[in-house]
Amino acid sequence: MDLSLSPEQQEIRRLVREFAEREIKPRAAAIDHTDDFPRDLVAKAAQLGLLGILVPEAYSGAGLGHVAFAVFVEEVARYSASTAGILDVHGSVGTEPIVLFGNEEQKRRWLPDLANGKKLAAFALTEPEAGSDAAHLKTIATHQNGKYVLRGTKIFITNAGEAQLYVVMATTHPGSGAEGITTFLVGGDNPGLKVGPKFKKMGLNGSAIAEVHLEDCAVDETDRLGNEGEGFRIAMRALDSGRIGISAQAVGLAQGALDDAIAYAKERKQFGKPIAELQTIQNKIADMTVKVSAARWMTWKAAALCDAGQPFTKAASMAKLFATDAAMEITLDALQVFGGYGYLEDYPMARRVRDAKACQIYEGTNQVQRVVIARELMPA
Numbered sequence: 020m021d022l023s024l025s026p027e028q029q030e031i032r033r034l035v036r037e038f039a040e041r042e043i044k045p046r047a048a049a050i051d052h053t054d055d056f057p058r059d060l061v062a063k064a065a066q067l068g069l070l071g072i073l074v075p076e077a078y079s080g081a082g083l084g085h086v087a088f089a090v091f092v093e094e095v096a097r098y099s100a101s102t103a104g105i106l107d108v109h110g111s112v113g114t115e116p117i118v119l120f121g122n123e124e125q126k127r128r129w130l131p132d133l134a135n136g137k138k139l140a141a142f143a144l145t146e147p148e149a150g151s152d153a154a155h156l157k158t159i160a161t162h163q164n165g166k167y168v169l170r171g172t173k174i175f176i177t178n179a180g181e182a183q184l185y186v187v188m189a190t191t192h193p194g195s196g197a198e199g200i201t202t203f204l205v206g207g208d209n210p211g212l213k214v215g216p217k218f219k220k221m222g223l224n225g226s227a228i229a230e231v232h233l234e235d236c237a238v239d240e241t242d243r244l245g246n247e248g249e250g251f252r253i254a255m256r257a258l259d260s261g262r263i264g265i266s267a268q269a270v271g272l273a274q275g276a277l278d279d280a281i282a283y284a285k286e287r288k289q290f291g292k293p294i295a296e297l298q299t300i301q302n303k304i305a306d307m308t309v310k311v312s313a314a315r316w317m318t319w320k321a322a323a324l325c326d327a328g329q330p331f332t333k334a335a336s337m338a339k340l341f342a343t344d345a346a347m348e349i350t351l352d353a354l355q356v357f358g359g360y361g362y363l364e365d366y367p368m369a370r371r372v373r374d375a376k377a378c379q380i381y382e383g384t385n386q387v388q389r390v391v392i393a394r395e396l397m398p399a
Contacts, residue, residue: 022319024090031072031087035094038067047099050225051370054217056181057102057225064095064106065136073115078130085260085322089267093315096271097278100374101225103271107264108177109133112257112382113140116186116202120245120253125204129184141182142261143173143205143231144254150175151387153188154197154251158233160189167191167203167243169211169236175381179229180214183207186257187233188250200250204242211236222373259332260325261382262339266318269339269346269378273311276346276353276371280304283357300356307349314342333395340388343378350375 024032042063050057064070072088074080081087088110096103114133117125132138149156158171169189176185185205192199205212215230245253281304284295294300317338324331354361354368361368379385 022316022323024086027083028087028090031083032090032094034067035069035091038064038069039094039098043095043102044098047102048367048370050099050101052224052364054219054224056227057099057105058181060102061105061109061139062136068134070106070110070136071130071134073110074118074130074134078118078126078134080130080134084326085263086319086326089263089270089318089322092264092267093271093274093318096268097275099225100268100272100371100378101223103268104223104226104377105139105178105181107261107268108142109140109182111264112142112261113178113182113184113186115260116142116244116253116257117204119256120202120249124241125244129204133184138183139178139181140184140186141176141178141231142257143176143185143187144258145173145175147172147174151384153254154200156188156190156200158187158189159193160191160201160203162191166237166239167201169203169205169233169238171233173231173233175218175228176231177226177228177381179227179231180217181227185212185231186244187231188254189233191247195248197251198248200254201247202244202250202253203238204244205233205236205238209236209238221376222370223377224370258382259335262335262388263318263322263325265378265382266314266321266335266338266342269342269375270311270314270318272371272375272378273307273314273342273346273349276350276368277304277307277311279367279371280307280353280356283360287358294356303352303356307352310345310349314338314345317341333392336383336388336391336395339383340385340392343375343385346375346378347372 071080072083075082092103092107160167160169187203187205190199191201211234213232217227217229287294321334321338350371
């Protein structure tokens with residue numbers, strides 16, 4: 020399999036790298052310290068056409084596929100993982116379900132505005148009592164008078180309060196498990212959708228994450244995505260490709276940490292010479308480089324399989340597991356290269372370590388990824 024970037028994908032990398040270095044890098048520390056949602060950066064990314072990478076050209080998108088999307092997310096995450104998370108969730112699990120499962124009316128209604136940034140998307144699956152056990156949702160959708168009325172609570176929803184579209188999973192047949200779940204497209208202005216206070220988090224500051232309460236939230240039948248009972252399949256498919264984005268986010272985090280560690284090692288002197296000349300530091304940086312490269316290739320392979328229409332569930336889970344574990348290890352090792360300075364908030368390493376931890380948890384914990392991989396290898 021040829022995993023080299025095409026000229027078009029190379030151009031995306033150049034475009035995003037210039038954008039990230041010019042616009043995101045100078046803002047990364049402030050976003051983390053103030054916890055402000057970077058609306059202006061989202062708008063600038065939209066102006067460059069980056070929010071529609073996975074949207075077909077027929078609906079005002081770029082139609083470039085998941086390898087290009089992974090490149091995009093990685094380059095943003097090199098400087099700000101929280102900004103990358105906002106854009107990733109919007110473009111993957113927030114938008115792609117409509118691309119894959121929406122009818123023509125739904126695609127024309129939502130995709131152009133999602134692609135050009137007029138609307139931001141969120142994905143509402145997780146509940147207080149249904150995280151890894153996503154088949155047993157408590158949110159209920161009752162069909163009555165030509166509408167569905169949703170009642171329940173979602174938690175840990177990225178872009179909550181900022182999104183104009185929520186892809187919501189609810190059960191239309193309580194007690195039926197996965198077979199009873201249905202997906203709905205709920206507008207952010209729906210009076211029955213209420214967003215709780217933004218969570219104060221350990222990391223990914225700047226990314227809005229909160230509870231979403233559905234209180235007699237009425238939606239039209241035309242806002243149902245797919246048929247009744249198809250919601251679990253839609254959610255799992257969204258998460259499969261969503262894990263490519265999280266893997267890319269982890270690769271970007273790790274690459275940024277490695278870049279910082281190399282630059283610091285060249286400047287910092289101990290024992291009369293730069294610490295880059297010390298074998299202990301060289302070994303650490305060499306190991307970090309190997310892990311970053313391996314994580315990137317695993318991510319691109321999963322993305323390439325997805326773009327080719329081949330089975331990619333196992334590859335995506337493997338990439339997510341390896342890349343996010345590697346990001347955690349690499350950010351900690353990079354902090355160690357900085358020594359005492361790495362522990363200070365004036366330097367970027369504390370932020371990178373805090374951000375990396377989230378990648379091991381969301382869009383399926385790494386413990387769940389091991390279950391997915393094993394099931395793919397040994398199906399029942």
